[in-house]
Amino acid sequence: MSLYSYLLISIIIFTIGVYGIITQRSGIKILMCIELLLNSANLNLVAFSSYNGNATGQVFAIFSIAIAAAEAAIGFAILVALFRLKDTINLDNINILRW
Amino acid sequence: MINKTFNLLIAILLFAALFLAIDNSFTDLAKKEEITPISIGEIAGGMNNQGETIRHGIFSDFIFPFELLSLLLLASLMGALYIAKKEA
Numbered sequence: 001m002s003l004y005s006y007l008l009i010s011i012i013i014f015t016i017g018v019y020g021i022i023t024q025r026s027g028i029k030i031l032m033c034i035e036l037l038l039n040s041a042n043l044n045l046v047a048f049s050s051y052n053g054n055a056t057g058q059v060f061a062i063f064s065i066a067i068a069a070a071e072a073a074i075g076f077a078i079l080v081a082l083f084r085l086k087d088t089i090n091l092d093n094i095n096i097l098r099w
Numbered sequence: 100m101i102n103k104t105f106n107l108l109i110a111i112l113l114f115a116a117l118f119l120a121i122d123n124s125f126t127d128l129a130k131k132e133e134i135t136p137i138s139i140g141e142i143a144g145g146m147n148n149q150g151e152t153i154r155h156g157i158f159s160d161f162i163f164p165f166e167l168l169s170l171l172l173l174a175s176l177m178g179a180l181y182i183a184k185k186e187a
Contacts, residue, residue: 003125004121004125007121007125008118008121011114011117011118011121012114014113014117015110015113015114015117018109018110018113019106019107019109019110022106022109022110023103023106055152055153055155055156056156056160058153058156059153059156059157059160059161062153062157063161063164063165063168066168066171066172067168067171069172070171070172070175071175073175073176073179074175074178074179074182076179076183077178077179077180077182077183078182080182080183081182081183084185084186
C-alpha cells in the first residue's frame with residue numbers, strides 16, 4: 001500500500017468522527033467519535049513514520065494513545081457525575097453551562 | 100429534516116477539503132510511492148543496536164516525556180476518581 005491509501009483511510013475515519021460528533025446527542029457516542037478523531041491522527045503518525053523510516057512517529061503514537069486513555073477516563077467520569085446530577089446523559093438536556 | 104442534510108453537507112465538505120489537500124500535496128511532494136514494510140520486531144528494536152527504533156525512542160530520546168506521561172496518567176486517575184465518587 002502506498003502512503004496515499006493510508007492518508008485516504010485516515011481522512012475517511014476523521015470524517016466519520018466529525019459527522020458523529022455533529023449528529024449524535026448521547027455523551028458516550030460523542031466520546032467514541034472523539035476516539036475516532038484521535039485514532040485517525042495516530043494512523044497518520046504511523047504512516048509517515050514508516051514512510052520516512054523513522055520510529056519517532058511510532059513513539060508519538062504511543063504517547064497519543066496514552067493521552068487518549070486519560071481523556072476517555074476523565075470524560076466518562078464527567079458523564080457519571082452528570083448522570084447523578086441530571087438523570088440523563090443526553091447532551092441536549094444538559095445546558096448548565098449556557099449563559 | 101433540513102438539519103440532517105445540513106450535517107451531511109458539512110461532513111461531505113470536510114471530506115472534500117481534506118481529500119483535495121492530500122491529493123495536491125501528494126502529487127507535488129511524493130518522491131517514492133511505496134511505504135517500506137517494517138516488521139514489528141524490527142521497529143520494536145529486537146537485536147540491532149543503532150537508533151530509529153521504538154525502544155531507543157521511548158527510553159533514551161523521549162525519556163522525559165515518558166516520565167511526564169506517567170504523571171499525567173496518575174493525575175487523570177485521581178481526577179476521574181474524585182469527579183465520579185459518590186457524594187458523601
